[in-house]
Amino acid sequence: MTLVFGGLGGEKKLSYGERLNLKLLGPWSEKASEGGFGLRSLWRKYLWLVGVAEENERLRREILQLQAELARLKEKEKAYERLARLLKVSSFVEGEVVEAQIIGKPLGSWQAMVVINKGIKDGVLPEMPVLSAAPRKGAALVGQVVAAEDHYAKVLLLLDPSSAVDVLVQRSRQRGILRGQGKDVCLLDYVPAEADVRENDLVITSGFDGVYPKGILVGTVKRIYPGRLKGLFRPIEVEPAVDFESLEEVVVLQKKPKK
Amino acid sequence: MRVLIYHLLLLLVFLFYQFLAAVFSPPLFDPFFPLLLGGLFWRFPSWHLFLAVFFWGLVNDTFSFLVPGSSVIAYAFGLFLFWQLKRKLALRGFFPALVSLLISISVCELLRLWIIPVLLELPLPVPGFYFIGRLLLGTLTWGFLCWVFCQFSLVRNFLEISSTV
Numbered sequence: 149m150t151l152v153f154g155g156l157g158g159e160k161k162l163s164y165g166e167r168l169n170l171k172l173l174g175p176w177s178e179k180a181s182e183g184g185f186g187l188r189s190l191w192r193k194y195l196w197l198v199g200v201a202e203e204n205e206r207l208r209r210e211i212l213q214l215q216a217e218l219a220r221l222k223e224k225e226k227a228y229e230r231l232a233r234l235l236k237v238s239s240f241v242e243g244e245v246v247e248a249q250i251i252g253k254p255l256g257s258w259q260a261m262v263v264i265n266k267g268i269k270d271g272v273l274p275e276m277p278v279l280s281a282a283p284r285k286g287a288a289l290v291g292q293v294v295a296a297e298d299h300y301a302k303v304l305l306l307l308d309p310s311s312a313v314d315v316l317v318q319r320s321r322q323r324g325i326l327r328g329q330g331k332d333v334c335l336l337d338y339v340p341a342e343a344d345v346r347e348n349d350l351v352i353t354s355g356f357d358g359v360y361p362k363g364i365l366v367g368t369v370k371r372i373y374p375g376r377l378k379g380l381f382r383p384i385e386v387e388p389a390v391d392f393e394s395l396e397e398v399v400v401l402q403k404k405p406k407k
Numbered sequence: 408m409r410v411l412i413y414h415l416l417l418l419l420v421f422l423f424y425q426f427l428a429a430v431f432s433p434p435l436f437d438p439f440f441p442l443l444l445g446g447l448f449w450r451f452p453s454w455h456l457f458l459a460v461f462f463w464g465l466v467n468d469t470f471s472f473l474v475p476g477s478s479v480i481a482y483a484f485g486l487f488l489f490w491q492l493k494r495k496l497a498l499r500g501f502f503p504a505l506v507s508l509l510i511s512i513s514v515c516e517l518l519r520l521w522i523i524p525v526l527l528e529l530p531l532p533v534p535g536f537y538f539i540g541r542l543l544l545g546t547l548t549w550g551f552l553c554w555v556f557c558q559f560s561l562v563r564n565f566l567e568i569s570s571t572v
Contacts (some may be wrong), residue, residue: 184429330532
């Protein structure tokens with residue numbers, strides 16, 4: 149019982165047995181996952197080349213569009229920096245990040261979590277936000293660290309039913325709680341039925357939950373249920389920006405409040 | 408030697424499962440419980456079996472659950488149930504033993520994926536019956552395949568599996 153439940157209250161939030169397991173099987177699992185990702189990469193890059201020419205052409209066009217957009221955004225960024233200096237608004241978080249690789253996935257379970265190969269000795273602690281690259285959208289939220297060992301950590305994904313994130317709809321600033329459902333889409337809850345939310349609106353973190361810094365991209369509104377299905381509120385489906393199926397690498401955002 | 412093969416087999420299954428999870432997505436079955444049940448037939452000291460149940464249950468919890476304990480408890484209960492079905496109900500022969508295997512897997516998986524998480528107040532996925540049902544079906548299929556594999560006379564002789572446990 150001590151091995152199964154002992155030590156959960158500590159800084160690592162892992163039981164003694166789980167710590168032992170991660171020490172023993174972490175390196176093995178890492179090798180197996182590396183082999184799997186390698187095989188998948190080989191398949192995608194060298195064997196499955198259907199449609200690559202068309203995709204190259206599309207990507208070239210997209211690069212031109214993105215370059216134009218980048219120039220516009222750089223101008224906006226400079227304007228924002230000037231305004232921030234003027235208003236003495238500073239970011240809550242200093243952007244120290246730790247890059248990590250996914251080395252373990254759930255074994256026959258509905259819980260959405262992964263094990264990464266960075267832990268307390270690399271500066272990864274519970275309740276740190278985890279991000280990853282989102283296709284054509286920069287960095288987006290993956291979830292949060294829920295437990296950590298010296299060299300490994302457990303990450304709870306946005307899709308897990310235990311996950312809840314305080315978010316904003318970027319366009320209308322409407323606030324809600326994004327909850328995992330266990331499937332590929334999350335539910336944006338506690339949004340009033342009269343709220344101004346439209347399909348394809350971007351959803352970002354609000355920063356009010358104290359776990360995730362404000363302004364991290366979470367996903368896009370996919371479907372809005374008509375009427376008041378849940379009392380005063382209107383449930384909304386949000387598609388996460390990150391593709392969890394092909395997730396291999398993540399970054400952990402180290403939260404360090406400014407002195 | 409048989410004990411070593413048994414533990415190596417469990418380790419290999421774990422590694423292959425993680426390999427498949429990395430290439431595609433996690434396969435929809437519990438890799439350990441049917442193999443742990445198979446350990447009952449290998450006639451090695453029971454503490455090895457309990458050690459395997461405890462260790463691999465905890466491995467499953469470490470990689471799969473927010474709160475540890477559900478797999479360890481479910482595996483121990485499932486194994487105990489299977490043992491009781493075999494001994495107390497005097498189930499003998501291919502079909503009754505297969506039925507007791509399917510019952511044990513169903514009870515163990517429902518305990519692990521549904522009842523214990525509910526008792527621990529973990530929110531379940533929506534719709535729960537779909538997510539739990541497909542994992543249960545996957546584990547039953549995996550258990551059946553393991554069972555069929557062990558029925559080959561070559562395998563039975565190699566593993567020295569008794570037909571009258």
